Amino acid sequence: MFQPDREAMPIPALRTLQLRQLQAMLERQHEHVPAYREKFRAAGVTPGDLTSLADLSRFPFTRKADLRDHYPLGLSCVPRTELRRIHASSGTSGKPTVVAYDEHDLGIFEEVVARSLYAAGARPGMVFHNAYGYGLFTGGLGTHGGAARLGLCTVPVSGGGTERQVQLIEDLQPEVIACTPSYALVLGEALARRGLGPDDISLKSAVLGAEPWAEKTRAEVQAALGVRATNIYGLSELIGPGVSNEDVTEQRGSYLWEDHFYPEIVHPETGEVLPDGELGVLILTSMSRRAMPILRYWTGDITRLLPEDNTTGRTMRRMDAIQGRSDDLIILRGVNVYPTQLEAVLVGLGQVSPHYHVVLSRSGLLDELTLRVEAAEASAVLRHEIERQIKVIVGVTVRCELCDPGSLPRSEGGKLRRVTDLRGER
Template identity: 75%
Template sequence: MFNPSAEAMPLPDLRALQLSRLQATVARLQERVPMYRQKFAEAGLTPDDLTSLDDLRRFPFTRKADLRDTYPFGLFSVPRSDLRRIHASSGTSGKPTVVGYDENDLAVFAEVVARSLYAAGARPGMLFHNAYGYGLFTGGLGTHAGGERLGLGVVPVSGGGTERQVSLIEDLEPEVIACTPSYALVLADALAARGHTPETISLRYAVLGAEPWSETMRREVEARLGVVATNIYGLSEIIGPGVSNEDAAERQGSYLWEDHFYPEVVDPATGEPVPDGEDGVLVLTSMTRTAMPLLRYWTGDITRLLPGGNATGRTMRRMDGIRGRSDDMLILRGVNVYPTQIEAALAHLADLRPHYQLVLSRTGTMDDLLLRIESAHQGAELRGEVVRLVKMMVGVSIACELCEPGSLPRSEGGKLRRVVDLRTAR
């Protein structure tokens, strides 16, 4: 039976456990992974130099390029015969990022996803409609195993096939669904087309992730599906989904499962840790993974760390919503812009729908940004209001195109690309 009591561990005990696990992880990397052995030597460090949590800042970061440079198995710390699963990224920008799991890792993966689903409101005996993609993507199989660990009945429907998904929701009446937030809205459209209202839909909890989303999108998902929607966060390099999750009763930041993943937030320019409460790049160390533990992995996600929640009794810290990604940041005429900032500004206009696209182009030496967004109301007045709001709240001048509802690309279960960059198009 799943037991969430570890989440309320007294802080002194948690910090001591973290130090012990970090020391064991660094020693393992020194012994078994040549890349880390070289990095430690170049920094003049050995595992004996990690005597406190504060010492971790002296050790080198791991970046996505390190995984590509050691493709496919160079960062594994177990022999291939110990592997029980391989996952990989799509490899759209070159070689895929390959990650491996042994029996211990799969148990850890199931445990942290079970915690996440429990925080999201799921309880043993509920039926779980899992619309994350199965296969090399970690989402489907990861949430599947966590659902079983919690005691849910899992429907492994995977992504896409919207009409079939809707039929299964109608017939099986699941209480919990997991998918991307943009696909939740696709399902809401399809259910409404069949005459459903929130009152006739069985779903009660939605566990959404794998792409950035806003409070505006949360409100629409909740209103149209009749659910409580929470954010699940993760990345395959660390484990997959289940690094953190919001609590369904709070929805004020996602609880990080700090007994498995040690979080830091660092200044994106200097790499130095910043105090809790300040924005920076999230850096994670996997402390209990054995096949492929990563030390100080630079996620690229911009967020801040918050204290645990008194209402839930959890002592583990929360991570605030992702402001954007350091590598997805748009620099427009000298201003740093994240797509989520624009989305937040648009939340102030009720006539807009949360389906949009950002198109970057270049006129001469000047970059231009076109916001294409769906709205049932067309006209120059609304376009002008969109341009004014973005200028006032984000600090950049844009052009706006109002599009008919349903005309912009929709997710089919995978991640939805919001930015189209035409500046390098030939």
């Protein structure tokens, strides 16, 4: 499934393709989507102003609020009769964000997921255990379509029902599994309870996504399941999973499929485009989609674009691991903290479960962070050591609370909420 004509395209040809696709996309948005036409007018630009890739920085961002403001299909470029599928994110703060696909878009969705699965180590004829949730969430159906394109035999188990999942892994002997990293750890625990170790199961590759995860979590998953784990990245607003994926031979940065998604990194406060190698907010444009192309989507994910040095022959850029989200950033007494930094400390200790929960509260005028962690053997020594290491490594003072194993929330195939913020409650 490696596509040399695309994935190893000479960079000048790739940049020419990107410019041509961006120009065509802007014309479609201007002609068919009043909301974008108004955004262009407010920014003082027209599609004709894009004569180079550098000109893209003159155009406005699209944010999640834009999709909610034009709910359900106000950003669609095609008549409803041409739509073939609709997905939606959970509406935790009101209406969900709805995304639509025509036949062309579904083909792209399958293509980029198939590329991602191949990069992760999947090969035609393998059995694929798909533990992403099916339904309005893009994860299950998205990875399912890509697996079919690649020629895998898919077990569409979806999320939840952990004991059933373990039984199917034991009986059907899949080589590839897809799920969230936190759920991979749940499955590892469940397998261990049945007396099954990595040598007793058939899994070889794990395609993990939908949550940011630390490098040490990768080591935990690989040890528990006996796999090589890679990160798959995507957003429903862009297409779903399959925007990028690590190569299993490198496990170092996720290849962005730049023939379909144009990446930028911008300063989180000013929106200024930053050079490759600098940390900022990831901005993505879905250049090739027709039903609902999205211009300069503000993902909120903090990362950087890596230099173009790799061992795979691909010329497309890679993105580094997600450091956190601009909207998940915890500012604690003036220090910036991402949950993944706390996770890395816990996994590094090796004495506690990687399952944790952060509770933010306020005592008088001061913010406080309580880190709830599962530990088989709770002790004051262990609690103080966690607090000490977080102070040394992350630079913040926290209060650690040790909990019984299995008492903290688990992922059941969807995204797991790690932070509860009580600072606004009285």
